[in-house]
Amino acid sequence: MNDYRILVVEDELTIAALLCEGLSKWGFDAQYTTDFEHVLATVARENPHLVLLDISLPFYNGYYWCGEIRKVSKVPIVFISSRTENMDIVLAMNMGGDDFITKPFELEIVVAKVQAVLRRAYDYQPESSHIAFCGAVLNLGEAAVYYGGEKIELTRNEFKILQTLLEHKGGVVAREELMQKLWDSDSFVDDNTLTVNVNRLRKKLEAAGLADCIETKKGLGYRIDD
Missing domain, CATH: 1.10.10.10 (Winged helix-like DNA-binding domain superfamily/Winged helix DNA-binding domain)
Known part of the structure; x- marks a missing residue:
């Protein structure tokens, strides 16, 4: 297990669990939240190295939470969504996102993008296991x-x-x-x-x-x- 913590903010809990399980197999400390009303507080408490953030969430959407997180933190944010319109991707990047993954996805693609973003942010080197x-x-x-x-x-x-x-x-x-x-x-x-x-x-x-x-x-x- 490495020291990189991943927080998954995903409304579909089956997908959230799948992401956490897959990322854990690659050595990440991955967990998901079900408190979609207080995402900013969860990020502050958990202090993750990267956030996987869905756009469609209860209470407030991912764009809103990205903007709120960016007011207080530079933590890398990777959007993950079934929305595939160019404007959705452009808006996600403009709000402060670091990358965008569309559903349905291959877990290997998620891992590769997470590793790439971590390398840029922290000089992360994947484990050789x-x-x-x-x-x-x-x-x-x-x-x-x-x-x-x-x-x-x-x-x-x-x-x-x-x-x-x-x-x-x-x-x-x-x-x-x-x-x-x-x-x-x-x-x-x-x-x-x-x-x-x-x-x-x-x-x-x-x-x-x-x-x-x-x-x-x-x-x-x-x-x-x-």
Whole structure:
């Protein structure tokens, strides 16, 4: 967990919970509020590093709260809304917003924009406990892959294979190197055992919608391109 706090101000609580869950998987301290009448007080109390702010809210809209926050704070504000008209985006930026995300959204896009805004504001550097590939994310701490909002559990060997391939993303990893990683040997393990493990990993990724991520280079080894 890093020290960056994200406050989600989103009327649709299912979406708010999804955002917090997704951001937490990336190491952020993310929480949402249900007190839409006192958003400014919540921001002052929680002192977040970034606010994800919907436009359509009860009592007062996101434009209003952005203006109120800007009177007392320079905290980065990223609007998130189903409104897609250019004037909505222009108004959000003019009110002091730092970026704008339209619904429906991919969680990976939200994370990327949050990280970009944090980098500009605080010289933030993402933690290295996650590796992105093929639109998915390998969580090194959990030994699991997240894709399309789903968690894909990996066995020890599947995790080591995927981690090794991603550490050499774009390059070919020799079968001997993978065997050394898995069993600390490339001499006393049946070569077919590695093939079985790679195929199991492939099938698990394909079942989740991640087909053709792992490429076989005949006579050489395996590779993953992004």
